[in-house]
Amino acid sequence: MNDLDLLVGAAQADFAAAATPAELENAKARYLGKAGQVTELLKGMGALSHEEKKTRGAEINQTKQRIESLLTERRQALAEAELQAQLKAESLDVSLPGRQHGMGGLHPVSRTMERIEAIFGSMGFEVADGPEIEEDWFNFTALNTPADHPARSMHDTFYVDTKAPDGSGHLLRTHTSPMQVRHAVQHVKRHAAALAAGQAMPEIRVIAPGRTYRVDSDATHSPMFHQCEGLWIGENVSFKDLKAVFADFFRNFFETDDLEIRFRPSFFPFTEPSAEVDIAFASGPLKGRWLEVAGSGQVHPNVVRNFGLDPERYIGFAFGMGPDRLTMLRYGVNDLRLFFDGDLRFLSQFK
Ligand code: PHE
Numbered sequence: 466m467n468d469l470d471l472l473v474g475a476a477q478a479d480f481a482a483a484a485t486p487a488e489l490e491n492a493k494a495r496y497l498g499k500a501g502q503v504t505e506l507l508k509g510m511g512a513l514s515h516e517e518k519k520t521r522g523a524e525i526n527q528t529k530q531r532i533e534s535l536l537t538e539r540r541q542a543l544a545e546a547e548l549q550a551q552l553k554a555e556s557l558d559v560s561l562p563g564r565q566h567g568m569g570g571l572h573p574v575s576r577t578m579e580r581i582e583a584i585f586g587s588m589g590f591e592v593a594d595g596p597e598i599e600e601d602w603f604n605f606t607a608l609n610t611p612a613d614h615p616a617r618s619m620h621d622t623f624y625v626d627t628k629a630p631d632g633s634g635h636l637l638r639t640h641t642s643p644m645q646v647r648h649a650v651q652h653v654k655r656h657a658a659a660l661a662a663g664q665a666m667p668e669i670r671v672i673a674p675g676r677t678y679r680v681d682s683d684a685t686h687s688p689m690f691h692q693c694e695g696l697w698i699g700e701n702v703s704f705k706d707l708k709a710v711f712a713d714f715f716r717n718f719f720e721t722d723d724l725e726i727r728f729r730p731s732f733f734p735f736t737e738p739s740a741e742v743d744i745a746f747a748s749g750p751l752k753g754r755w756l757e758v759a760g761s762g763q764v765h766p767n768v769v770r771n772f773g774l775d776p777e778r779y780i781g782f783a784f785g786m787g788p789d790r791l792t793m794l795r796y797g798v799n800d801l802r803l804f805f806d807g808d809l810r811f812l813s814q815f816k
Pocket of ligand 1: 733785
């Protein structure tokens with residue numbers, strides 16, 4: 466073995482010992498770099514004769530090429546090893562169960578709202594929507610409940626310190642009844658020409674579901690709760706129609722014909738006569754118990770006048786139901802607060 470073979474052997478061992486590409490580049494510099502051993506050999510040829518230079522030069526060049534190809538080989542081996550390590554580290558275990566995104570579901574009260582809208586929709590009722598921050602006029606005064614009327618004290622709520630167009634304030638609506646007035650006024654405006662010509666106006670038949678607010682909080686009352694208003698006004702609409710509407714609605718809603726409905730005399734400033742509506746199931750866990758589900762009545766002439774209609778000609782009824790209560794009855798829930806706590810252990814049962 467001559468000195469050049471030894472050099473190739475040393476380079477091979479050095480390259481093999483390099484565990485990373487950086488170490489390999491350092492090893493390369495020791496042989497092929499500016500001050501590397503092959504370079505030194507080439508520099509050392511200055512003292513040789515012309516003939517010796519020829520042979521020695523060719524041998525050194527060959528040596529250089531052998532070292533270079535060893536280097537390339539080692540580079541490829543290291544790159545391959547690195548790739549394999551990376552693939553191993555980043556590999557996916559396709560046998561692991563996936564992380565699930567869990568299907569959402571409708572809130573039980575939203576389900577009830579949708580049912581209410583669908584059932585009344587099938588009876589020809591429109592669905593209207595209105596503001597939760599309401600003007601005093603619509604919430605009370607237009608509903609025959611002037612300032613200082615004692616009925617106002619049963620509707621304690623959150624007042625907002627602003628001025629409504631009529632000079633009174635705003636408040637979080639205590640019921641959905643203001644929607645009676647908002648919707649009727651719009652309806653009357655839409656049919657103003659027909660009314661002015663003494664022609665018949667299409668009936669008002671609307672429900673208005675939504676959030677309402679009162680200062681109230683216990684197992685069956687929450688400061689925020691839901692109501693669904695109903696209004697049917699025409700030239701010939703009577704309490705008999707109200708009873709039929711309720712019978713159809715509750716039988717559909719609870720999916721049973723085994724259900725009785727009764728009207729109990731009551732008082733609301735905006736209806737006269739007024740009635741509380743109770744239902745009783747003929748079977749099931751609530752069998753025979755009268756449950757209050759709505760307030761209702763024939764719309765008071767003063768309110769019909771505020772709609773912009775003549776109470777001598779237009780008459781009808783209004784009602785206000787509690788969708789939260791209906792949801793509790795339908796699903797057998799005994800604490801209203803569960804609906805609004807946002808606890809998924811409760812809510813996910815309705816998916
Ligand atoms: N708004 C009444 C309440 O909140 C319910 C009601 C509505 C009564 C419509 C009669 C007519 O208690």
